[in-house]
Amino acid sequence: MQRAFDSILAALLEELASGRPELSGRRPSVLLAVSGGIDSMCMAELFRCSSVDVGFAIAHCNFSLRGEESDSDEALVEKWADGNGVKFHRVRFDTLAYASGNGLSTEMAARVLRYGWFSELCGQNCYDAVAVAHNANDNVETLFLNLLRGTGIKGISGMKPLSVVPEPASVPEAGRAALIRPLLGFTRKQIEGFMFARKVQYHDDRTNFGTEYRRNKIRNLVFPVLEQINPSFIRTINREMAYFSQVGRIADRYYESHVPSSGDARRIDTVSLMETPEWEYLLYRTLEEYGFSSPVIFSLTELLKSGRTVSGKVFNAEKYRVVTAGRDLIVEEMSGTDSGRALYSGRRRGTLSPAFSDPFADRGETMTVEGPGLYHFNGLSFSVEEARRDSFATLKAPRGTLYFDSAKLPFPFMCRKWEAGDWMVPLGMKGRKKVSDMFTDLKYSLSDKSRAVVILRAGAQQEGGSGCRISAVLGVRSDDGARVRNTTEKITVISIRQDNGTV
DSSP, rough: OOHHHHHHHHHHHHHHHHHOOGGTTTTEEEEOOOOOOOOOHHHHHHHHHHOSSOEEEEEEEEEETHHHHHHHHHHHHHHHHTTTTOOOEEEOOHHHHHHHHHHHOOHHHHHHHHHHHHHHHHHHHSSSSSEOOOHHHHHHHHHHHHHHHOOOOOSSOOSSSSEEEEOOTTOOGGSSSSEOOTTTOOOOOHHHHHHHTOOOOOOOOOOGGGGSSSHHHHHIIIHHHHHHHHHHHHHHHHHHHHHHHHHHHHHHHHHHSSSOOOOOOOEEEEEHHTSSTHHHHHHHHHHHHOOOOHHHHHHHHHHHHTTTTTOOOOEEOOSSSEEEEEEEEEEOOOTTTTGGGOOOOEEETTTEEEEOOTTTTTOOOOOEEEESSSEEETEEEEEEEEEEGGGGOOOOOOOTEEETTTTTTTSSSSEEOOTTEEEETTOOSSSOOOOHHHHHTTOOOOOHHHHOEEETTTOOOOSSTTTTBSSETTTTBBGGGGOOOOOOEEEEEEEETTTTOOO
């Protein structure tokens, strides 16, 4: 493993120097991000024993999340650095306070804090790059996470061995420190074997063995099943990601030849765009650069395919919006006040999901439900959960709760206000029924109707001009086509919640 590592490290440093004339003829210096876990301690040992002429120092972040365990990790890394004569940097963060004060998840807060600090150290100490210990297993985990939240070719191409530090985001990429991943070609089993042979001490983070975090769910629940199917699946998927990366470069050249670059403001002629067979990819690639998520781009794509591009529809990302204007789509940068223009937004896990608003037309607003979580739309708060069919003792849903076969209502699905012509086949019935007639049966007032929210599968369209088939009226009725069957494996549970968070 040492010989292979040295070859990889030498190639990375050579590639780094090719784009940095100031490195020519001098010994490079690298800052190693070392947590005390097996991967980063392995990287430190590989650097120590490397035949490559490279200087390095150690940086350790104590995120104050695991009490004495966090302090023990810090002591371990410091002991290794002192024992090997390696310069040691340390910092302690109040991660939970930072996360709360900035509206971030704990994971994201830790990421922002550590990479921001690494960048500062590089600037203060003239380190040429930051080295992190991402390995082949981490690469596959990231692939699955990207696929689950929606991604383009970049998201399935895997991590890059050489890139730039992602934070601080306020600094242009050209001005950020380099980031290298010299362990990306090694599996965790190879790392474990190396550490066993070298008898290097490391600590196991107990949280890595749980299933609280999404990455851990994939690592501890999904990977064991995949390993039963293909014991070499980590290497197989990493090989495929290398091919995807090549496809991505081909797609980049195709994109550049079909869509000219411009500044922040962009006007897209949809008629000309849709004359290209691959127009959906071109639109995705264009809007992805402005921070639009896959669900929002999907909603816009479906709107264009439907032919109902009425002027004034607005699709929001964090810093940009797309406004429909006749046959054109206009991408605009939003000011601080504009960012709140969307009439309704979805909230999931404490963050605002992108929203679609239509303030100038009668269609109303639409929201994408990307996965389980808490949401708010049209004055209603509701939770979305997913569970195995065999975990339900009874399928009699409480008031305000609806059950669906997850396969018949897959993520992402949509919420919007009801429209004239909407219909469903109510659960247990065979014939279709208009939602307006259902409201009459329920003695809904005009106020009740204005607050009604319907659920429909992504891409649901009118059938023969007779209106749109919906999957449910939130908290009231569900469509028979999405009912739970004997063959159902997973159930999606959608429950209206009161202001205090209870159902």
